[in-house]
Amino acid sequence: MIRFENVGLRYGMGPEVLRDVTFRIPEGSFQFLSGPSGAGKTTLLRLLFMSMKPTRGLITVFGKDRSSLDRRELPLIRRKIGVVFQDFRLLDHMTTYENVALPLRVRGREESSYRADVVDLLNWVGLGERMHARPPILSGGEKQRAAIARALIEQPKILLADEPTGNVDPPLARRLLRLFLELNRLGTAVVIATHDVALMDQVEARRMVLSQGRLDIYD
Numbered sequence: 001m002i003r004f005e006n007v008g009l010r011y012g013m014g015p016e017v018l019r020d021v022t023f024r025i026p027e028g029s030f031q032f033l034s035g036p037s038g039a040g041k042t043t044l045l046r047l048l049f050m051s052m053k054p055t056r057g058l059i060t061v062f063g064k065d066r067s068s069l070d071r072r073e074l075p076l077i078r079r080k081i082g083v084v085f086q087d088f089r090l091l092d093h094m095t096t097y098e099n100v101a102l103p104l105r106v107r108g109r110e111e112s113s114y115r116a117d118v119v120d121l122l123n124w125v126g127l128g129e130r131m132h133a134r135p136p137i138l139s140g141g142e143k144q145r146a147a148i149a150r151a152l153i154e155q156p157k158i159l160l161a162d163e164p165t166g167n168v169d170p171p172l173a174r175r176l177l178r179l180f181l182e183l184n185r186l187g188t189a190v191v192i193a194t195h196d197v198a199l200m201d202q203v204e205a206r207r208m209v210l211s212q213g214r215l216d217i218y219d
């Protein structure tokens, strides 16, 4: 589904942050992306989401060479990739429901065609009771789940989550992990960037470990 071959990345004239990174994300797979702070996890997620181009190497996304994608194709391919950013990026002036529905509204869909789906998804992440609340009054864990719901509303083929359990207590982290596993059982590939070893130890999953810009994979 996604393939990296000998990918390298440097910011500006700086040193290579990622070096000779080669891996595949198979359809329906589940993996953790870990490594110490500064190892390049967020950078790798940015490359996966195509918000940056590699400085060298080949990236193939859903069968297309990333370097040949033009600006019209990019949004169509990105729609297949859901992202949960470290800082959530929720809009404070909109309700939780409106935040989750936003990607569909932006595409010009009629509310009547998606209202039930948004409500179902909010119930699934456990935010059914909070759908009319705005992000400033949500707890950290509720914001996290709202961001997950927004990433999933377009039924992506793959979900990328950057430190999704970074700001929550261990019980909620376990609950979020169960949510990701359930999503994966329903067919979505999942990549969770984390340095939470306790979280990774809870499931037998593929681990992609970055260290000084190089990637090792433990299947």
Ligand SMILES: Nc1ncnc2c1ncn2[C@@H]1O[C@H](COP(=O)(O)OP(=O)(O)OP(=O)(O)O)[C@@H](O)[C@H]1O
Binding pocket: 011, 014, 017, 035, 036, 037, 038, 039, 040, 041, 042, 043, 044, 195
């Ligand atoms: N926009 C940028 N410009 C220049 N250097 C950057 C930029 N973003 C990240 N870096 C550098 O790239 C390296 C990898 O950073 P990255 O954020 O990908 O690591 P990370 O593994 O996600 O770290 P953390 O776990 O702390 O979030 C770091 O040395 C960082 O300073």
